[in-house]
Amino acid sequence: MPPAPVPTARATPATKSARTAATARPAPRARADLPLAAGPAGTTGPALAEGPAGAEPRDSLDARRDSLDERLERKARRRAEAAAGRREAAAVLSGRPMPSRSERAVELVAVAPAVFLGQFREALRAALHSLSNNRLRSLLTTVGIVVGVAAVIVLVALGNGMKAQFNDQFSKLANQITVTPVSGGVASGGVARRLTDQDVTALQDPRQAPDVASVSPSMTGSVTLTVGQVQERAGLVGATENYLELLDRKIAAGSWLTSAQIAGNERRAVLGQQAVALLWGPGADLGEVVGSTIRVSRSSFKVVGVLDSDGQDDNVVIVPFGTSRAYLVGNNAGEVDQIIVKSTSVDTVDRAAGEVTDVLDGRHYIKAAADRDFNVRSFTQLLNKSTQFINFLTMFIVAVAAISLLVGGIGVANIMLVSVTERTREIGIRKAVGAPRRAILRQFLSEAVMLTGLGGVIGVVIGVSVALAGGTMIPKWIPEFPTPVLTVAPVLVAFGVSLAIGVLAGGYPANRAARMRPIEALRFE
Structure with a gap:
C-alpha cells in the first residue's frame, strides 16, 4: 500500500514576500566609512576616536555626534508636543478643558520646592557616601578650614578685648585738653x-x-x-x-x-x-x-x-x-x-x-x-590715633589668620581634583545612563561645600569655646591681659567665608567633571 502523501502548507502571498525578503537581506558587515579598531578579546569594531592612518578626524566625529544629539532632541520635543496636543484634544472632547498657562505656572511653582529638595537630598546623600569612603582624607582636608575659622574668631575676640580695655581706661580722659608752652x-x-x-x-x-x-x-x-x-x-x-x-x-x-x-x-x-x-x-x-x-x-x-x-x-x-x-x-x-x-x-x-x-x-x-607760643592738644586726638592703631593691628592679625583659610581652600581644591580623576569612570557611567550635566556639577559642589562647611562648624565650635574660656580664665590668671570679647559678626563671617571657599575651591573640579564626554570617561584607565 503506497504511503500517504504529506500535507504541505499552501503558500500565501505574505509568506512568499517574507521568504523573498529573507533571501534578499545581505549579511551585516562593518561600515566602510569608519576604520576598524581593535576591541576587547581581539575583536574589531568601528573606531570612534583617533585610529590608524586614514581614520576620520576627531573633530568630524564630534560634529556628527553633536548633530545626532540635536536630531534626537528635536525628535523628542516633537513627540512631547504631539502628546500634549493629544491630551488637550482629549480634554476638550471629554468636557474637561486643560488648565491655562498661568494655572500651569502656579502648579509648577508649587511643585518646584519639592523637586529642588529631592535633588538636594540626593546630592547630599551622594556627597556623604563619597566622603565616608575616604574618612581620613576628608578629615585632613578640613584641618586647614578648622584652624582658619577658629583663629579668626579668637583673634577678633582678643582685638575687641584690647579695644574695650583701652576705651575703659582712657574714655574718661576724652574731654581733657592740655596746654603747654613752646x-x-x-x-x-x-x-x-x-x-x-x-x-x-x-x-x-x-x-x-x-x-x-x-x-x-x-x-x-x-x-x-x-x-x-x-x-x-x-x-x-x-x-x-x-x-x-x-x-x-x-x-x-x-x-x-x-x-x-x-x-x-x-x-x-x-x-x-x-x-x-x-x-x-x-x-x-x-x-x-x-x-x-x-x-x-x-x-x-x-x-x-x-x-x-x-x-x-x-x-x-x-x-x-x-x-x-x-x-x-x-x-x-x-x-x-x-x-x-x-x-x-x-x-x-x-x-x-x-x-x-x-x-x-x-x-x-x-x-x-x-x-x-603755646600748644593746645586735646586727648581726643590721641584717643583716635590709638584706636586707629588698635584697629589696624587687629586687621593685620586677622589677615594673618585668614591665610590658613586660603591654604585650606587650596587643599580642598586639590582633593576635589584628585576625586574627579579617581571617579572618572563613575562619571562616564552616570552620564551614559542619562545623568545631566547639572547633576554631576551639583554632586561635586556638594562634596566641596560639605567639606568646608563641616570644617567651618568645627572651627566655630572651637573658636567660640576658646574665646569663652579665655574670658573666664584670663582675668584670674593674667589680670592685666585684655579679656576676649566675643561678638556674633566674626562668627557668621568666618563660617560664611568657609562656605564661600567651598564653592570657589569646588567650582573648577565640579565643572571639569560635568564637561566630561561619556565615551572619554568610560575609556579612562
Missing part, C-alpha cells in the same frame, strides 16, 4: 612767652570760656628722692586740688592732698607705685610707706598717700602747687609749666579747645597761627 622761639623770630597764673585766671572765667569746666595749673620737673641710703630720680608734679580728678587717678593707700595742705604750702607728698618700688623695694607694704619721711632734692617731705598704678606715670612724686614753687623749682614770676583743662562734655571738646586758643591768643598778642 620751647625756643616762634616761627616769626620773636621770643615765646611763658604760661602764667594770669593765663590760668583768664581760662577760669566762664564769660571767656563757657565750655571749660575746670582748669588746673601744674609745675613739672625732675628731682632726686632719698630714703636712707637709697637715691632715685623721679618726675615732679606740683598740683592743685582737682589734679587727681582731671587725670582720673586713684589712691591705693593713704589719702590725696587736702585743700588746707595745698593752700598752706605744706611739705606733703604722694608717690607713684614705681617710685615706691625703687625706694623701698618690690612688694613693699604701702601701709608702712604712708607716714614715712623722704627727702625730695634738699627738702624733707612726709608721704601722705600712694597712687594706684596706671602703667604710664608711676615714677612720680606729687606735691602741692605752691610748695613746688617755694622749695623745689622756684616761682619764676608766676610761670606755669602746664595747664590742664577739662571741657563740660566730650561733645564740647572742640569748642573748648577753640575758646582756650582764642583766650591765649588775646593775652599773648598772637595774630597769626604760626606765631603761637
Whole structure:
C-alpha cells in the first residue's frame, strides 16, 4: 500500500514576500566609512576616536555626534508636543478643558520646592557616601578650614578685648585738653612767652570760656628722692586740688592732698607705685610707706598717700602747687609749666579747645597761627590715633589668620581634583545612563561645600569655646591681659567665608567633571 502523501502548507502571498525578503537581506558587515579598531578579546569594531592612518578626524566625529544629539532632541520635543496636543484634544472632547498657562505656572511653582529638595537630598546623600569612603582624607582636608575659622574668631575676640580695655581706661580722659608752652622761639623770630597764673585766671572765667569746666595749673620737673641710703630720680608734679580728678587717678593707700595742705604750702607728698618700688623695694607694704619721711632734692617731705598704678606715670612724686614753687623749682614770676583743662562734655571738646586758643591768643598778642607760643592738644586726638592703631593691628592679625583659610581652600581644591580623576569612570557611567550635566556639577559642589562647611562648624565650635574660656580664665590668671570679647559678626563671617571657599575651591573640579564626554570617561584607565 503506497504511503500517504504529506500535507504541505499552501503558500500565501505574505509568506512568499517574507521568504523573498529573507533571501534578499545581505549579511551585516562593518561600515566602510569608519576604520576598524581593535576591541576587547581581539575583536574589531568601528573606531570612534583617533585610529590608524586614514581614520576620520576627531573633530568630524564630534560634529556628527553633536548633530545626532540635536536630531534626537528635536525628535523628542516633537513627540512631547504631539502628546500634549493629544491630551488637550482629549480634554476638550471629554468636557474637561486643560488648565491655562498661568494655572500651569502656579502648579509648577508649587511643585518646584519639592523637586529642588529631592535633588538636594540626593546630592547630599551622594556627597556623604563619597566622603565616608575616604574618612581620613576628608578629615585632613578640613584641618586647614578648622584652624582658619577658629583663629579668626579668637583673634577678633582678643582685638575687641584690647579695644574695650583701652576705651575703659582712657574714655574718661576724652574731654581733657592740655596746654603747654613752646620751647625756643616762634616761627616769626620773636621770643615765646611763658604760661602764667594770669593765663590760668583768664581760662577760669566762664564769660571767656563757657565750655571749660575746670582748669588746673601744674609745675613739672625732675628731682632726686632719698630714703636712707637709697637715691632715685623721679618726675615732679606740683598740683592743685582737682589734679587727681582731671587725670582720673586713684589712691591705693593713704589719702590725696587736702585743700588746707595745698593752700598752706605744706611739705606733703604722694608717690607713684614705681617710685615706691625703687625706694623701698618690690612688694613693699604701702601701709608702712604712708607716714614715712623722704627727702625730695634738699627738702624733707612726709608721704601722705600712694597712687594706684596706671602703667604710664608711676615714677612720680606729687606735691602741692605752691610748695613746688617755694622749695623745689622756684616761682619764676608766676610761670606755669602746664595747664590742664577739662571741657563740660566730650561733645564740647572742640569748642573748648577753640575758646582756650582764642583766650591765649588775646593775652599773648598772637595774630597769626604760626606765631603761637603755646600748644593746645586735646586727648581726643590721641584717643583716635590709638584706636586707629588698635584697629589696624587687629586687621593685620586677622589677615594673618585668614591665610590658613586660603591654604585650606587650596587643599580642598586639590582633593576635589584628585576625586574627579579617581571617579572618572563613575562619571562616564552616570552620564551614559542619562545623568545631566547639572547633576554631576551639583554632586561635586556638594562634596566641596560639605567639606568646608563641616570644617567651618568645627572651627566655630572651637573658636567660640576658646574665646569663652579665655574670658573666664584670663582675668584670674593674667589680670592685666585684655579679656576676649566675643561678638556674633566674626562668627557668621568666618563660617560664611568657609562656605564661600567651598564653592570657589569646588567650582573648577565640579565643572571639569560635568564637561566630561561619556565615551572619554568610560575609556579612562
